[in-house]
Amino acid sequence: MPRGSDVFLQNISKIVVFIILAFALYLFFTGHGSPGGGFIAGLMSAGALLLLALAYDIETVRKVIPIDFKIVTAVGLLIALCGGTGSLLFGEPFLKHAFGYFQLPLLGETELHTALIFDLGVYLAVVGVTMTILLTIGEDN
């Protein structure tokens, strides 16, 4: 179904999608220090994919990203759960996080935080849920 035949929109979105995705990535990683985090990044990534779907059509999105988003949701939930359970191994309460500062090549002193694992779970779950909803409705006829 040649739904999105707007060449202008298609060409712009090709670039914009990557900008949005990069921005989402940035929001995700700086979430602990400045505005951002798993929720926002997840919604924004889903928004980028949605833009792609509007500019082209859903089949194209399916082809470009051949992932079942239900599974992304499940994986996200699992990561969040496991990230939380990890602290149990150290005799700490569920979802207790730890962090430290490390010298990494290229990046210099960096803060590494187990909360990021949990946030990754949130991110994946939000992307998965949003895309599942959108694609499900979009593909209905």
Add this chain to the structure above:
Amino acid sequence: MEVVVAVIVGVLFAVGIYLILTQDLLRIVLGTSLLTHAVHLLLMAMSMLKTGAAPLLGRGKEEFVDPLPQALILTSIVINFGITAFFLVLSYRAYQKLDTTDMDRMRSESSKHRGRRR
């Protein structure tokens, strides 16, 4: 500003409730959305408005606005998205099947629907 926000909360609640009491399923969904906005504003107003900078540390500020309502609202926004989507699809499916989003007609339509097929 607090008093104005309180009045706006009231307006949003009134409109939301009024929409929820209509027959049209789609407008009921919109009503719940407005209610959510009203609750968000109420939560923001609870901890007084603009009492400091945005709750981000390490930027040379000492006073912050209350971060807790913001965390609650963030959760609420995302949940509300899920619920709205669910309601929307529910009314969408109802319309597909029964040809109406009128709450009162749905019941009779559904029994007619059944009767026709038997």
Add this chain to the structure above:
Amino acid sequence: MSLLHLLTLSPFLLAVLLPFLGKAVPRLHKGWFAAALSAFVFAMLLGYLADVGDGSPIVESFDWIPSLGISFTVYLDGLSLLFALMITGMGVLVALYSIAYMNAAKESLTRFYVFLLVFMGAMLGLVLSDNLLTLYGFWELTSITSFLLIGYKNEKHRSRYGALKSLLITMAGGLGLLSGFILLYVMSGTYRIRELFEAGAPLMSHPLFLPAMVLILLGAFTKSAQYPFHIWLPDAMEAPTPVSAYLHSATMVKAGLYLVARMSPIFAGTAEWFWIVSLGGLITLLYGSVASLKQTDLKGILAYSTISQLGLIMSLLGLSSLAGIFDGEEQLLYAAAGTAAMFHLLNHAVFKGALFMAAGIIDHETGTRDIRKLGGLAQVMPVTFTISLFGAFSMAGIPPFGGFISKEMFLDSVIEPLHAGVFGLSTWAALFPIVAWIASVFTFVYSVLFVFRTFLGPRKKPLMNKKIHEAPFLMVLPPALLALSALVLGLFPGTVAYSLIRPAAEAMMPIVTASGERLPMDIKLWHGFTPALWMTIAVVAVGILLALTVRRWMKLYAFIPRRVSINRFYDISLRFFEHITVRVTSLYMNGSSRSYVKYILGFMMLVLGFILYSSTDISYRVGAYAQIAPYEWVILLGLAAAAIAVPFAKSRPVAIILTGSVGYLMTLMFVFLRAPDLALTQMVVESISVTLYLLCFYHLPKLRTERRAVRFRLPNFLVAIAVGVLMTLVALAVLGTNPFDPVSDYYVRESYESAGGKNIVNVILVDFRGFDTMLEIMVLGVAALGIYNMIKLRRKATDVGSRHVSHEDDESDDVADRFRKNQYGHDGPIEVSRKKEPWINCVSDLNDKAPDKEKNADSDFETELEPDSDPDLSDPDSETDESRKKGGDLDA
């Protein structure tokens, strides 16, 4: 968690595992698991016998809800041990018996044994827990499991009726019990039974003491089927016989007795306790023994006899409370009543268990339990005959069986109050021996007739040509063991007297052993020529005379009025409540969700409005207002305008876009209110939501073009305005009232120090309140799956073929349809419906026309014999009588 805890909870554990075990070993009858577990617990409990027998109870505590002071404390003293051993011991025998009785091919055994095991666990928990609230929990659990077990044959009307009756009556008592326990807590400040014992005298003078006592006794009397709450027990005989043998002879009905014995140290010594318990017991004893005689169903006879025997023990418990107000020699005389109660408790479990199982065997082999059709079975079923003989003789109080000894002790105890001279006993004490003697005579007569009419005499017509033989070994073994025990208890009562009975009696009457001396045991077969023995001799003499002439005076029963009976009262009040409930419910449950929303809002306004109006701490004055910049005015007014415009939008897309613009304006508000995270999120969410709406319209263009304005409705408008005004007030009140320091200071302080994040909002989400966030994304996942199912699953069905779809849809519609029909009596919009609620139907159906009106092949039989119906059980005009008889006959 201790070993005792594990033992108490092990039946629950097995109940959970049983379905899987059954799958793993499909050929093994599931009863073996239950039998093995009971045997194991029984053996383990025997190990405590020595310690507990020395008078040193075992306490193990396990905090359950520490914040409410509720702990699962297991307390094993003599009383608990006696009951626990009865529960598990009878459990083994009943499980073995049921292996032969329950047919694996015909019945769903997993269900049966799961119920049975849960019941056993609940009973164990009941007798072992030291905390009143856990005791109450287990108490109600026994009611529920007993309901499930009585209604096990749930396709039968009478089963459901009996189950519901027992549930309603015992639950009503259970509520009384709970209130009584709470009153005890109010008075003493503790839920622990041990601590209540020590509360002592100040408790007695408390004004709530009497209400608490009456309420607790209500619980005990309903559970133990004391007059006038006995009516559920005969109907509970619809249960499979192993269940009757277990629940309604040895365990559940004894829970009430346990409670009375357990509470004795708290309440004993007051006149009210003495009179209610002993007189209630005596009336029940007399009533049960008289009513038992006119039963024709073997299990019916046993049911009324159980009622009567429970009354006997209850009256003994009441008499023993006199020990609390005397000391020295006299105290011991009255304490003997307590010993008698404990001993008879054991005896009754033994002989009644044997008799129930024997009745089950007869039913199983001949296909009927109607005593009028039975006779002459002794030749073909010699073992069952012997068992029944032993059991019945023990019940009748004939030497050398255990029942004789406890009956002697009972008769001794009822004579004792003649010398007491307290509580007005000097005038009324004569009542006790007289009533007890009359009841004993009747007990003797029905016991003897139970055996002789079943096993001796000629074979009756219906069973003349039937080949009847002895039951299989496994079925005969448990009652045979019980019958043997009845004999052993009579010949060698010392086997249990010191190890089991004395600790139990001492636990019940701690006042007797307060000086450190042990309670003397006087349990032996030969007491010499005491007044009690003369009474027994008279009982036997008169009893034989009455038994021989039974047909002549049976007609007297016809004079007992039938119209006025407790059962009639129960049925009528049940129907009345059902009617009222339906009427009241249909007044407001009209099927329109809009009305429900209005109820909720109305209630909310009522509560919130009342609080705002009445509370004096609330101020609407805000301390310091934040400034509003001109551009903020624009946004705020735009927000209000967009929202108000939504209801006026005629087409749906306009309404959606207006709502969306409210959302985007909210984004700006978040920016001004210094919430960058919220602004970002709200913006993206709003965009995605609007896309979602548009997608829906893309697939359903009609939905987009259909123009329908919202019709103005004044009531809705008023409700909406009222809620809006109220919420404005709430917002102002919230702003003006700050009773606590904000908790968020903690988050601001600790965000960087302990969580290493600078974005406080994000730190709260993923760290401080991470659990909330996790549940939140789960909610999201559920919503996504729901949406996926709504759209995709239907699609798959379409792919298969249209016929299939319609069939499938039909089915689901059928379910909804049936539900609606059941719920409201009809489909379509709901008006006032007077149709019956399905779960309660059995009552009205019984009294209207019995739907399962089968051809009764034995009708000629019934007419030629004397009217057997129980005045208390039924109304002669209704079908109840007949279906009851049928229930007995067909229950094979």
